[in-house]
Amino acid sequence: MLAMNLIVSCKYDHRKIDGLMKDLMQSCRNDEDKNVRGIVSQVRSQLETVESCLFDHFKKEEQFLFPELANIGVSVEFGPIGIALREHRLIKNFLRSLDSLVTDLEQGNQTSFAFLINQATELLNFLEHHWQKEETALFELALMHISNDRLHRLELMRKFE
Numbered sequence: 077m078l079a080m081n082l083i084v085s086c087k088y089d090h091r092k093i094d095g096l097m098k099d100l101m102q103s104c105r106n107d108e109d110k111n112v113r114g115i116v117s118q119v120r121s122q123l124e125t126v127e128s129c130l131f132d133h134f135k136k137e138e139q140f141l142f143p144e145l146a147n148i149g150v151s152v153e154f155g156p157i158g159i160a161l162r163e164h165r166l167i168k169n170f171l172r173s174l175d176s177l178v179t180d181l182e183q184g185n186q187t188s189f190a191f192l193i194n195q196a197t198e199l200l201n202f203l204e205h206h207w208q209k210e211e212t213a214l215f216e217l218a219l220m221h222i223s224n225d226r227l228h229r230l231e232l233m234r235k236f237e
């Protein structure tokens with residue numbers, strides 16, 4: 077694969093995480109299957125994958141992209157960076173509640189795949205708004221004001237960190 081720059085790599089994460097969320101919801105829909113335990117353990121591992129991709133992605137933005145934007149004068153407290161940081165916290169809360177729903181399913185507590193799908197749908201909708209805001213505001217700013225060379229170097233620095 078050609079070396080990606082930081083923005084291309086962030087957009088790629090967005091699409092990848094959407095796909096992982098859809099796979100997870102698809103697994104929940106197999107619940108007419110008799111093998112409920114099997115489904116729950118599949119959903120557990122899919123949720124772990126979503127979590128680790130999201131945490132890596134947030135790190136990429138918070139430790140590489142946002143500071144770089146701050147360097148060119150974008151406020152980190154207000155405006156699109158402030159909003160993005162707040163949304164990252166909300167997304168982490170969402171993940172925690174999905175996590176505890178999966179734990180309920182593992183322990184046979186009263187909950188259902190339908191409810192899990194419902195909560196996962198809410199998270200996916202929230203994520204899609206979050207991606208859209210980033211892609212139309214922050215990523216555009218970065219592409220306009222940070223050289224392609226620098227964006228490539230940031231992506232490399234990130235990998236060797």
Ligand SMILES: [Fe+2]
Pocket residue numbers: 134137160164206210
């Ligand atoms: Fe983000």
Ligand SMILES: [Fe+2]
Pocket residue numbers: 086090133137207210
């Ligand atoms: Fe993002």
